[in-house]
Amino acid sequence: MAMQxxxxxxxxxxxxxAAMCGVAASTVSRALSTPARVxxxxxxxxxxxAAELNYTPNNQAKALxxxxxxxxxxxxxxxxxxxxxxxxxxxxxxxxAAGYTQLLxxxxxxDEVEASSMEQLRKxxxxxxxxxxxxxxxxxxxxxxxxxxxxxxxxxxxxxxxxIDTPSATSQALDHLVSLGHxxxxxxxxxxxxxxxxxxxxxxxxxxxxxGVDVRRLGPFAPKTQSGAAAxxxxxxxxxxxxxxxxxxxxxxxxxxxRERGIRVPEDMSVVGCDDIFGADxxxxxxxxxxxxxxxxxxxxxxxxxxxxNPLAGxxxxxxxxxxxxxxxxxxxxxxxxx
Amino acid sequence: MAMQxxxxxxxxxxxxxAAMCGVAASTVSRALSTPARVxxxxxxxxxxxAAELNYTPNNQAKALxxxxxxxxxxxxxxxxxxxxxxxxxxxxxxxxAAGYTQLLxxxxxxDEVEASSMEQLRKxxxxxxxxxxxxxxxxxxxxxxxxxxxxxxxxxxxxxxxxIDTPSATSQALDHLVSLGHxxxxxxxxxxxxxxxxxxxxxxxxxxxxxGVDVRRLGPFAPKTQSGAAAxxxxxxxxxxxxxxxxxxxxxxxxxxxRERGIRVPEDMSVVGCDDIFGADxxxxxxxxxxxxxxxxxxxxxxxxxxxxNPLAGxxxxxxxxxxxxxxxxxxxxxxxxx
DNA sequence: TTCCCAATGACAACCGATTGCCAAATGTTG
DNA sequence: CAACATTTGGCAATCGGTTGTCATTGGGAA
Numbered sequence: 001m002a003m004q005x006x007x008x009x010x011x012x013x014x015x016x017x018a019a020m021c022g023v024a025a026s027t028v029s030r031a032l033s034t035p036a037r038v039x040x041x042x043x044x045x046x047x048x049x050a051a052e053l054n055y056t057p058n059n060q061a062k063a064l065x066x067x068x069x070x071x072x073x074x075x076x077x078x079x080x081x082x083x084x085x086x087x088x089x090x091x092x093x094x095x096x097a098a099g100y101t102q103l104l105x106x107x108x109x110x111d112e113v114e115a116s117s118m119e120q121l122r123k124x125x126x127x128x129x130x131x132x133x134x135x136x137x138x139x140x141x142x143x144x145x146x147x148x149x150x151x152x153x154x155x156x157x158x159x160x161x162x163x164i165d166t167p168s169a170t171s172q173a174l175d176h177l178v179s180l181g182h183x184x185x186x187x188x189x190x191x192x193x194x195x196x197x198x199x200x201x202x203x204x205x206x207x208x209x210x211x212g213v214d215v216r217r218l219g220p221f222a223p224k225t226q227s228g229a230a231a232x233x234x235x236x237x238x239x240x241x242x243x244x245x246x247x248x249x250x251x252x253x254x255x256x257x258x259r260e261r262g263i264r265v266p267e268d269m270s271v272v273g274c275d276d277i278f279g280a281d282x283x284x285x286x287x288x289x290x291x292x293x294x295x296x297x298x299x300x301x302x303x304x305x306x307x308x309x310n311p312l313a314g315x316x317x318x319x320x321x322x323x324x325x326x327x328x329x330x331x332x333x334x335x336x337x338x339x
Numbered sequence: 340m341a342m343q344x345x346x347x348x349x350x351x352x353x354x355x356x357a358a359m360c361g362v363a364a365s366t367v368s369r370a371l372s373t374p375a376r377v378x379x380x381x382x383x384x385x386x387x388x389a390a391e392l393n394y395t396p397n398n399q400a401k402a403l404x405x406x407x408x409x410x411x412x413x414x415x416x417x418x419x420x421x422x423x424x425x426x427x428x429x430x431x432x433x434x435x436a437a438g439y440t441q442l443l444x445x446x447x448x449x450d451e452v453e454a455s456s457m458e459q460l461r462k463x464x465x466x467x468x469x470x471x472x473x474x475x476x477x478x479x480x481x482x483x484x485x486x487x488x489x490x491x492x493x494x495x496x497x498x499x500x501x502x503i504d505t506p507s508a509t510s511q512a513l514d515h516l517v518s519l520g521h522x523x524x525x526x527x528x529x530x531x532x533x534x535x536x537x538x539x540x541x542x543x544x545x546x547x548x549x550x551g552v553d554v555r556r557l558g559p560f561a562p563k564t565q566s567g568a569a570a571x572x573x574x575x576x577x578x579x580x581x582x583x584x585x586x587x588x589x590x591x592x593x594x595x596x597x598r599e600r601g602i603r604v605p606e607d608m609s610v611v612g613c614d615d616i617f618g619a620d621x622x623x624x625x626x627x628x629x630x631x632x633x634x635x636x637x638x639x640x641x642x643x644x645x646x647x648x649n650p651l652a653g654x655x656x657x658x659x660x661x662x663x664x665x666x667x668x669x670x671x672x673x674x675x676x677x678x
Numbered sequence: 679t680t681c682c683c684a685a686t687g688a689c690a691a692c693c694g695a696t697t698g699c700c701a702a703a704t705g706t707t708g
Numbered sequence: 709c710a711a712c713a714t715t716t717g718g719c720a721a722t723c724g725g726t727t728g729t730c731a732t733t734g735g736g737a738a
Contacts, residue, residue, distance in 0.1 A: 061724035104443045284623035363718045400694035
């Protein structure tokens with residue numbers, strides 16, 4: 001039997017409710033947010049009126065007066081990189097569960113866009129999750145002083161971070177290749193500004209020395225399938241029998257190029273990717289890769305951020321979380337061919 | 340030599356600027372938004388002060404008082420579906436170019452989440468782009484009456500829409516298969532609530548009758564690679580020699596399953612997908628598919644929405660835009676094998 | 679019955695901008 | 709030089725809530 005106020009098309013406000021119940025707007029506000037503060041019967045009337053008017057709070061106004069926006073910004077360098085799909089889904093799920101809204105921003109791999117987005121978000125979000133930041137340590141620290149931040153795959157002392165432990169996985173990958181008989185191996189590096197790429201290379205170089213095998217670094221290559229062609233050519237030219245790519249996009253691009261050139265995978269060249277993104281399981285051949293718990297990383301980052309925002313809720317806010325990875329062996333790696 | 344006001348850590352407001360220049364806040368507001376309305380020298384002083392204080396407008400407050408939020412909501416049914424990656428990138432680029440912010444929402448293929456998101460967005464966005472809506476025609480029309488909307492791949496009279504012309508592409512796909520000698524063909528349908536799926540089937544059925552070939556409808560199947568297994572089994576069981584899938588995800592899933600079962604593609608079964616998503620070119624075999632100008636569709640949708648928001652700017656706001664498609668033939672289709 | 683205190687509800691300031699309206703200052707014209 | 713038109717800048721209300729403060733009310737204890 002609920003009837004809308006005739007002609008009133010715009011969304012209902014607490015003032016409409018207040019008028020309908022004959023109370024002050026502040027009472028309505030309290031009834032809805034601090035129920036204990038208001039007589040239970042009054043509250044019932046207010047809630048009924050709210051339901052009848054189909055009331056939804058205006059969170060712009062809410063944010064303005066309370067300072068809390070109920071939103072969290074998520075910065076990704078490239079929205080079309082499948083790696084971020086799962087990440088975004090992870091953050092989205094966890095944020096929604098906590099009643100927060102996700103503001104997704106594509107920073108286009110630019111530190112300037114990243115910086116200006118953070119400045120902007122500082123006022124329209126309660127906190128920010130920054131993935132694979134291109135900013136300097138100083139800039140990141142300065143930003144973290146102004147607004148709660150959690151980084152993903154970017155480790156700076158003083159800034160809470162979720163780090164996917166791909167460096168350790170690269171050692172596993174190396175062991176895998178060594179056990180297949182490979183001794184000449186290449187690392188196809190990612191962007192120079194990528195901390196992840198550097199850390200992986202360091203881990204790889206150290207492990208290679210341990211095992212006494214020859215690992216050289218090639219690149220840098222942009223993290224896109226298109227770069228895979230150049231990477232493949234470089235790998236072939238360098239005379240290695242196996243390579244470990246910065247990520248799956250490069251690896252998949254390499255597979256395509258190697259196929260074009262008639263170089264068989266894994267017979268002539270073994271390829272290992274990183275991340276286990278969408279497509280890694282159905283490319284040709286299916287890609288051996290270091291599987292990252294990407295979606296989970298997104299969820300953990302949100303949890304850490306929310307713990308920072310509501311310190312009361314306990315849950316001891318860790319400042320750093322290392323996500324384990326493991327090697328998933330598929331068809332793109334095989335025994336070295338003794339020619 | 341710019342110095343920050345000592346100790347003041349919070350973002351500067353127009354009041355800070357006003358105080359620094361000895362004018363009223365409203366003058367600052369005008370100087371920044373309606374420059375012609377203010378003395379050029381005063382404006383210069385204000386701009387200098389704004390720069391010095393590192394001022395950025397608080398768009399929450401801006402939205403509250405002006406009614407314009409400078410944001411556009413984009414609703415997608417499943418953020419992890421690669422089809423939407425390019426779409427999102429398209430909307431993101433065009434929105435950013437126009438100075439708008441994108442609010443991305445994953446409706447989880449649920450009409451209820453979709454409806455509540457729209458109600459929410461109605462207050463925090465100037466307009467909404469709705470992709471592959473699960474809502475009824477009536478609900479969509481009602482929503483469009485309250486807030487500017489542009490739909491993508493959902494055609495309802497009275498609601499501006501961008502429609503990717505996949506129905507016509509399915510006819511091309513059929514012709515392609517017929518020219519390869521196939522006469523028994525299956526359509527692997529998408530969700531029952533998907534208008535696109537229905538339209539494609541109608542176009543396909545009509546074209547099949549024209550050509551005198553047998554096309555049957557199987558499914559429905561969820562638009563995920565996992566559903567491809569069931570789809571593949573159904574196709575094999577039905578005795579067809581070729582099939583046209585609702586989208587690339589199903590098609591790619593089918594390829595995997597067929598491979599598992601030792602059924603060769605395209606020798607034993609030809610498969611056609613739809614959309615040409617990320618991965619369609621490097622799966623095994625590469626997928627013949629109907630290529631959609633997805634990113635462009637996103638951009639056009641934004642243009643149509645912005646035209647609706649700023650009617651003055653001219654640009655004759657079309658209410659419907661049909662995006663052309665074409666068949667991209669790769670390795671998953673081949674001549675029928677006469678056994 | 680009286681007194682006191684806790685529970686309750688209303689008022690009003692405030693968040694950071696926009697904007698209608700008016701007054702002061704400026705410039706132009708007869 | 710007076711009268712008028714035109715800029716230009718400021719006041720104050722407004723958007724939709726939150727929140728500190730205070731007056732009122734009711735109930736329970738003495």
